[in-house]
Amino acid sequence: MSSLLETKIAARQHALREQGLLRQRKVLSVDRPLNTNASTSSPRFVFEGRAYVNFSSNDYLGLSRVPELADALHLGAQTYGVGSGASPLVTGYSDAHLALERELCDLTGHEAALLFCSGFSANTALMKTLFDQQDIVVADKLVHASIIDGLQDSGAQLKRFLHNSLESAERLLARNQTSALITESVFSMDGDCAPIAQLSALCRQHHAWLVVDDAHGFAVLDGYHNAEAAKLIDVQVVTFGKALGCQGAAVLGSQALIDFLVSNAREYIYSTALSPANAALALAATQYSTAHPELQQKLLENIALFKQLCREANVPLLGSDTAIQPLIIGDALQTLQVAEELRAAGIWVGAIRPPTVPVGSARLRITLTAAHAAEDIATCVAQLAQVLSRVGVPLVTERQATDDHR
Numbered sequence: 001m002s003s004l005l006e007t008k009i010a011a012r013q014h015a016l017r018e019q020g021l022l023r024q025r026k027v028l029s030v031d032r033p034l035n036t037n038a039s040t041s042s043p044r045f046v047f048e049g050r051a052y053v054n055f056s057s058n059d060y061l062g063l064s065r066v067p068e069l070a071d072a073l074h075l076g077a078q079t080y081g082v083g084s085g086a087s088p089l090v091t092g093y094s095d096a097h098l099a100l101e102r103e104l105c106d107l108t109g110h111e112a113a114l115l116f117c118s119g120f121s122a123n124t125a126l127m128k129t130l131f132d133q134q135d136i137v138v139a140d141k142l143v144h145a146s147i148i149d150g151l152q153d154s155g156a157q158l159k160r161f162l163h164n165s166l167e168s169a170e171r172l173l174a175r176n177q178t179s180a181l182i183t184e185s186v187f188s189m190d191g192d193c194a195p196i197a198q199l200s201a202l203c204r205q206h207h208a209w210l211v212v213d214d215a216h217g218f219a220v221l222d223g224y225h226n227a228e229a230a231k232l233i234d235v236q237v238v239t240f241g242k243a244l245g246c247q248g249a250a251v252l253g254s255q256a257l258i259d260f261l262v263s264n265a266r267e268y269i270y271s272t273a274l275s276p277a278n279a280a281l282a283l284a285a286t287q288y289s290t291a292h293p294e295l296q297q298k299l300l301e302n303i304a305l306f307k308q309l310c311r312e313a314n315v316p317l318l319g320s321d322t323a324i325q326p327l328i329i330g331d332a333l334q335t336l337q338v339a340e341e342l343r344a345a346g347i348w349v350g351a352i353r354p355p356t357v358p359v360g361s362a363r364l365r366i367t368l369t370a371a372h373a374a375e376d377i378a379t380c381v382a383q384l385a386q387v388l389s390r391v392g393v394p395l396v397t398e399r400q401a402t403d404d405h406r
């Protein structure tokens with residue numbers, strides 16, 4: 001007889017499979033080592049013996065394959081060893097970590113920073129530690145799962161406002177004594193940007209903190225990613241695994257906030273620190289992105305080219321101006337089918353299904369990077385148009401995403 005847990009696992013997996021929602025990993029390998037012909041063509045990988053152009057990574061500037069950054073990681077490991085060896089409050093905090101924290105503060109104008117091994121743990125630690133049952137927190141409907149998980153653990157009362165709606169946010173702020181408003185700079189699945197300046201003004205008016213998850217904006221979005229950021233944003237979470245091409249994250253804010261997290265954030269206190277080599281790498285990547293504004297420019301050109309070609313081919317994009325270009329299909333199984341047909345043409349695009357996005361809004365999440373070659377972008381769009389019409393997805397010029405997210 002099966003155990004209770006075996007029965008539960010089998011039933012849940014069966015249900016997911018039936019709905020086209022089962023998640024499975026794919027083993028990818030590199031199409032060429034970094035030391036050969038590294039940065040001159042579109043990002044590619046090999047799956048089951050075949051090479052694909054990668055239109056689903058968050059490596060927006062192509063930094064994950066920059067030889068100088070591989071050297072920085074190597075030098076960091078040679079200097080400090082390959083691991084931190086302990087949690088930060090024991091012996092895991094080094095001058096490599098401090099140098100990265102200082103650089104991030106210089107870039108954003110915040111007083112202090114705290115490093116985490118991932119954006120997920122930075123967000124959950126921040127939410128769980130900062131808020132408790134006495135707090136009312138308002139958050140955009142589309143904020144990331146790590147924020148929701150952390151808020152649920154915190155015991156705070158959570159109220160959601162309609163996605164990017166200032167009216168909806170203001171209504172909640174006016175009705176509730178709110179501790180903080182939480183949003184993302186660039187929304188991970190829709191690619192649109194929050195109205196940070198207006199939200200900041202609202203927060204000031206209602207004496208609430210503005211907390212911004214800047215995972216997909218940091219190092220790619222202009223505007224408040226400079227020494228002015230701290231004037232608008234009370235707490236900014238930046239991650240190193242997206243545009244910086246490496247790994248880890250930081251919470252940026254006042255010295256008082258960071259001191260409070262150091263003493264209370266369980267994810268920080270009871271976990272092995274980010275390795276100093278990774279801190280050295282993230283510092284080098286931050287400096288590299290600042291020293292190479294042409295990469296941001298190339299990314300913008302690639303986004304513009306992709307959108308223009310989609311317009312010409314009547315491929316129905318959601319209307320984002322960032323590297324994240326969603327194409328809503330709706331049905332999860334049909335979305336998988338489109339993604340699979342694109343793969344047959346050598347194009348790899350993410351198929352995003354519930355619960356990552358709301359039921360009925362399964363989508364392709366196409367991401368552009370500075371490293372994509374124009375001819376590969378053209379091939380991607382041509383294949384998209386062909387596959388969509390073959391599978392029966394209507395080709396229209398604009399579509400509205402539902403607001404009823406996550």
Ligand SMILES: Cc1ncc(COP(=O)(O)O)c(C=O)c1O
Nearest residue numbers: 118119120144188213215239241
């Ligand atoms: C908006 C947002 N915040 C946080 C995270 C988590 O960051 P990390 O991948 O570094 O754990 C992600 C990653 O998917 C994200 O999209």
